[in-house]
Amino acid sequence: MSDARHHEAPHPDAPHYVAARVQRALAEDDRTHELGIRVDIRGDQLYLRGKVEGGERRRQVAAVAGETAPGLTVHNEVTVVEVREPGEEETL
Amino acid sequence: MKIRVAAVGDVHLGEDIRGRYRRTLDGIEERADVLLIAGDLTRHGTPEEGRIVAEEFRDLPVPVVTVLGNHDYQSDAEEEVADLLREAGIQVLQDDSTIVECGPDGVRLGLVGGKGFGGGFAGKCASEFGEPEMKAFVRHTREIADLWQKALKGLDADYRVVLSHYSPVKDTLAGEPLEIYPFLGSYLLAEAVDSEGADLFIHGHAHAGEEKGVTPGGIRVRNVALPVLGRAYAVYCLGGEDPESC
Numbered sequence: 269m270s271d272a273r274h275h276e277a278p279h280p281d282a283p284h285y286v287a288a289r290v291q292r293a294l295a296e297d298d299r300t301h302e303l304g305i306r307v308d309i310r311g312d313q314l315y316l317r318g319k320v321e322g323g324e325r326r327r328q329v330a331a332v333a334g335e336t337a338p339g340l341t342v343h344n345e346v347t348v349v350e351v352r353e354p355g356e357e358e359t360l
Numbered sequence: 361m362k363i364r365v366a367a368v369g370d371v372h373l374g375e376d377i378r379g380r381y382r383r384t385l386d387g388i389e390e391r392a393d394v395l396l397i398a399g400d401l402t403r404h405g406t407p408e409e410g411r412i413v414a415e416e417f418r419d420l421p422v423p424v425v426t427v428l429g430n431h432d433y434q435s436d437a438e439e440e441v442a443d444l445l446r447e448a449g450i451q452v453l454q455d456d457s458t459i460v461e462c463g464p465d466g467v468r469l470g471l472v473g474g475k476g477f478g479g480g481f482a483g484k485c486a487s488e489f490g491e492p493e494m495k496a497f498v499r500h501t502r503e504i505a506d507l508w509q510k511a512l513k514g515l516d517a518d519y520r521v522v523l524s525h526y527s528p529v530k531d532t533l534a535g536e537p538l539e540i541y542p543f544l545g546s547y548l549l550a551e552a553v554d555s556e557g558a559d560l561f562i563h564g565h566a567h568a569g570e571e572k573g574v575t576p577g578g579i580r581v582r583n584v585a586l587p588v589l590g591r592a593y594a595v596y597c598l599g600g601e602d603p604e605s606c
């Protein structure tokens with residue numbers, strides 16, 4: 269007798285694939301084009317980490333992630349790049 | 361004879377942050393003699409964003425030289441973006457060279473560079489083998505490296521700086537996932553520059569990398585991506601061995 273579990277449908281929604289799909293959407297969606305955002309999924313929680321250049325971009329990243337992974341709670345831990353004074357020069 | 365080189369990359373300008381970066385350039389002439397921009401000027405590479413970049417960097421009191429980055433190619437409008445920048449007085453290197461006379465002493469700064477490309481690093485890289493797509497990927501980098509080498513060979517200047525978007529070494533990628541190194545740069549860029557010599561290699565693209573590295577031939581490498589610097593721009597003083605000079 270064969271084990272029925274071997275014949276179950278594959279799991280296209282395994283967290284691994286969902287995270288990959290979100291990362292790809294963040295890179296390819298016209299609203300974001302963000303390549304450096306890290307996406308982690310733990311249970312039904314989705315975590316976004318990385319840096320963007322402005323507050324509106326930070327919000328768009330969460331919006332695109334939420335649309336791509338409906339049903340998950342998005343934690344937007346992305347920060348806005350700080351631009352401080354130029355500071356000390358380096359002599360080479 | 362010294363020169364102070366300001367450098368930044370990956371400003372990724374767009375409508376939402378228009379004018380914000382410009383404010384940080386106030387007083388740049390006090391700190392530097394020239395400003396180099398290491399690509400990824402825009403997010404989407406549209407002509408509209410190109411105009412925003414041109415406004416942000418036009419009419420500065422120091423010469424401005426830039427290369428494009430991968431984001432500036434996203435909308436297939438890279439030539440139009442480059443033309444908009446040139447119309448605003450910004451020089452755009454595209455696998456060629458230029459000489460900029462800088463500062464009160466008229467120091468001749470020779471610049472070579474362009475976007476660059478990926479492929480990976482010696483011993484762990486792609487090669488021109490197999491499918492045409494693979495060959496084309498690596499050939500693109502090799503052709504760029506060849507052009508830079510030729511441009512450096514004929515470049516007679518007081519100092520020579522290479523300006524790129526992609527990295528020539530792994531040093532400045534530390535902090536990025538190892539798996540994406542082949543998309544962040546290529547050792548072919550370092551090899552080409554090491555063979556002719558230069559005083560400094562500036563790049564961007566690796567937002568999570570580190571600022572400082574060195575090529576196998578001993579040329580200093582600096583990753584000036586804005587998220588790496590965390591400051592408006594870095595300033596590197598060439599010819600500063602004379603303690604009086606910088």
Ligand SMILES: [Fe+2]
Binds near residue numbers: 370372400429565567
């Ligand atoms: Fe970038």
Ligand SMILES: [Fe+2]
Binds near residue numbers: 429431565566
């Ligand atoms: Fe880039």
